Amino acid sequence: MQTYNNQNFFLIAGPCVVENENTTLHIAQTIDAICKRLEIHFYFKASYRKANRSSMYSFTGIGDIEALSVLAKVKEQLGLPIVTDIHAPEEAHLAAQVADVLQIPAFLCRQTELLQAAAKTGKVVNIKKGQFLSPESMQFAVEKVRAAGNPNVMITERGTSFGYHDLIVDFRGIKALRQNRCPVVLDCTHALQQPNQSGGVTGGHPELIETLAKAGIAVGFDGIFLETHPDPKNALSDGANMLPLSQLETLLEKLLKIRHAVI
Numbered sequence: 001m002q003t004y005n006n007q008n009f010f011l012i013a014g015p016c017v018v019e020n021e022n023t024t025l026h027i028a029q030t031i032d033a034i035c036k037r038l039e040i041h042f043y044f045k046a047s048y049r050k051a052n053r054s055s056m057y058s059f060t061g062i063g064d065i066e067a068l069s070v071l072a073k074v075k076e077q078l079g080l081p082i083v084t085d086i087h088a089p090e091e092a093h094l095a096a097q098v099a100d101v102l103q104i105p106a107f108l109c110r111q112t113e114l115l116q117a118a119a120k121t122g123k124v125v126n127i128k129k130g131q132f133l134s135p136e137s138m139q140f141a142v143e144k145v146r147a148a149g150n151p152n153v154m155i156t157e158r159g160t161s162f163g164y165h166d167l168i169v170d171f172r173g174i175k176a177l178r179q180n181r182c183p184v185v186l187d188c189t190h191a192l193q194q195p196n197q198s199g200g201v202t203g204g205h206p207e208l209i210e211t212l213a214k215a216g217i218a219v220g221f222d223g224i225f226l227e228t229h230p231d232p233k234n235a236l237s238d239g240a241n242m243l244p245l246s247q248l249e250t251l252l253e254k255l256l257k258i259r260h261a262v263i
Helices: 021-038 065-078 090-098 112-120 137-145 173-178 204-220 245-262
Strands: 010-014 041-045 082-086 101-104 122-128 153-157 185-189 223-229
Touching: 010 021, 021 041, 021 065, 021 090, 021 223, 041 112, 065 153, 082 090, 090 101, 090 112, 090 223, 101 112, 112 122, 112 137, 122 137, 122 204, 137 153, 137 173, 153 173, 153 223, 185 204, 204 223, 204 245
Parallel strands: 010 041, 010 223, 041 082, 082 101, 101 122, 122 153, 153 185, 185 223
Antiparallel strands: none
């Protein structure tokens, strides 16, 4: 699967979840303009529904059909490939009508029927490495997709559980991930989450996004995943670990310099 120009990394980015049409289109248009200028291959990511929430009171979405319609507008108006999460096998067909990449959340990366359903759509399947798995264990998730007849798979590293309220990225794992012969991506925002907070809302360290992204490019990740929003403090989901949209262009420029220095 060729998803990027080997001279550059590719980018998967967008808001955590579809909040409304105007915000979603604004974010997509802004990132698209930046990536065109920098010649970075860009996938627009937004979840049409958030199923993995700490608190039952957390925002989960505006409704599946409405959110997917918004993503369809992004795709039609801007010509962007779309990435969105699915959480159950029955969601695969519906999401695949809009999405070019079906993303498997980290907590669900061992769910055989979910992986098979995603694979059978023929779409690219992006499997997020479980916080509880070693890099070597991801070979079995990849194998499930390929055994279902779909060679289009990639893996996203998003950190490993470190105690009750933290995550850590072990960059030694890139060697094992690469042995799966597919693109490997570093999630620079979810890897900085502080999950399982007592208040039921996930925390994070967005001030470290640049540091993590630079390290990821330096060690050879093919793609960078990050969530971004014009106003993270008022984002309806995962605002605590999002990159402010105004900071994205400068970050990508720095990452390109590192990429060109190490290839």
